[in-house]
Amino acid sequence: MKTNIIYFDELSSTNKYAKDNIDKLKTYDVIFAHQQTNGYGRRSHQWFHSKGDNIALSAIYKTKLDRVLVGSISMTISVAIFDVLKKYINNVSIKWPNDILINGKKVAGILIESIVYKDSISYVIGAGININNKNFDSSISSKATSLFLETKITYQIDMITNEIVENIYYHMDNLNILFADNYHKYIDNSILIGKTIVYDDLEYVVRTINHDGDLIVFNEISDEIIKSSEIVFLDIYK
Numbered sequence: 001m002k003t004n005i006i007y008f009d010e011l012s013s014t015n016k017y018a019k020d021n022i023d024k025l026k027t028y029d030v031i032f033a034h035q036q037t038n039g040y041g042r043r044s045h046q047w048f049h050s051k052g053d054n055i056a057l058s059a060i061y062k063t064k065l066d067r068v069l070v071g072s073i074s075m076t077i078s079v080a081i082f083d084v085l086k087k088y089i090n091n092v093s094i095k096w097p098n099d100i101l102i103n104g105k106k107v108a109g110i111l112i113e114s115i116v117y118k119d120s121i122s123y124v125i126g127a128g129i130n131i132n133n134k135n136f137d138s139s140i141s142s143k144a145t146s147l148f149l150e151t152k153i154t155y156q157i158d159m160i161t162n163e164i165v166e167n168i169y170y171h172m173d174n175l176n177i178l179f180a181d182n183y184h185k186y187i188d189n190s191i192l193i194g195k196t197i198v199y200d201d202l203e204y205v206v207r208t209i210n211h212d213g214d215l216i217v218f219n220e221i222s223d224e225i226i227k228s229s230e231i232v233f234l235d236i237y238k
């Protein structure tokens with residue numbers, strides 16, 4: 001596998017750039033921005049960036065359209081990034097659908113977008129990882145962290161970027177073979193399982209996450225399947 005990281009000093013968003021230029025990009029191309037001025041996450045949330053301190057990248061993966069794979073990719077990418085962070089620190093966990101936490105605070109966010117054309121699909125696998133950040137905006141500082149804040153060590157961004165990129169493609173290239181192991185790792189490290197959450201103003205307990213990456217919840221009245229794309233409001237309650 002030969003990955004090709006394309007570096008930019010500044011982009012509004014690596015995912016946006018990748019989508020705008022998807023025709024020219026191919027599998028193993030990765031868009032990396034030293035500064036991201038308008039990075040976004042799920043539900044259009046803004047993604048905080050501090051120049052040179054964090055990783056903002058979008059990895060391109062083009063493949064034949066296979067709906068069966070779509071649900072598993074989100075879990076697989078979470079595990080790929082989880083694995084790399086785990087080399088540097090314990091207490092790493094996954095918060096469904098694809099936030100990576102250290103000591104309960106968010107250290108990485110993943111946003112996978114896809115573009116379907118005829119019988120092929122292009123995935124834009126966006127990952128934001130807080131590495132050397134010393135502080136965060138007060139609006140998120142109680143919920144966000146970085147590797148530096150947790151370990152008091154300054155890291156080489158390029159080295160961790162390469163590890164993340166290699167692991168993303170290793171997992172994408174072996175999606176089916178590794179899926180059983182990845183699924184178990186995802187479940188074993190998921191903080192939501194067994195927790196009470198609020199969904200659509202009702203309380204549910206999380207039973208598990210199925211192979212498609214959906215959250216299986218229940219309460220006295222009903223069992224529900226929450227698709228990650230459907231989430232409007234979801235908060236851990238207890």
Ligand code: BTN
Pocket residue numbers: 012013014015016038039040041042043045047055056057058099108109110111126127128129
């Ligand atoms: C989330 O937590 O909701 C996902 C955040 C994803 C942020 C990354 S940073 C690189 C890529 N470019 C973007 O604009 N977003 C993703």
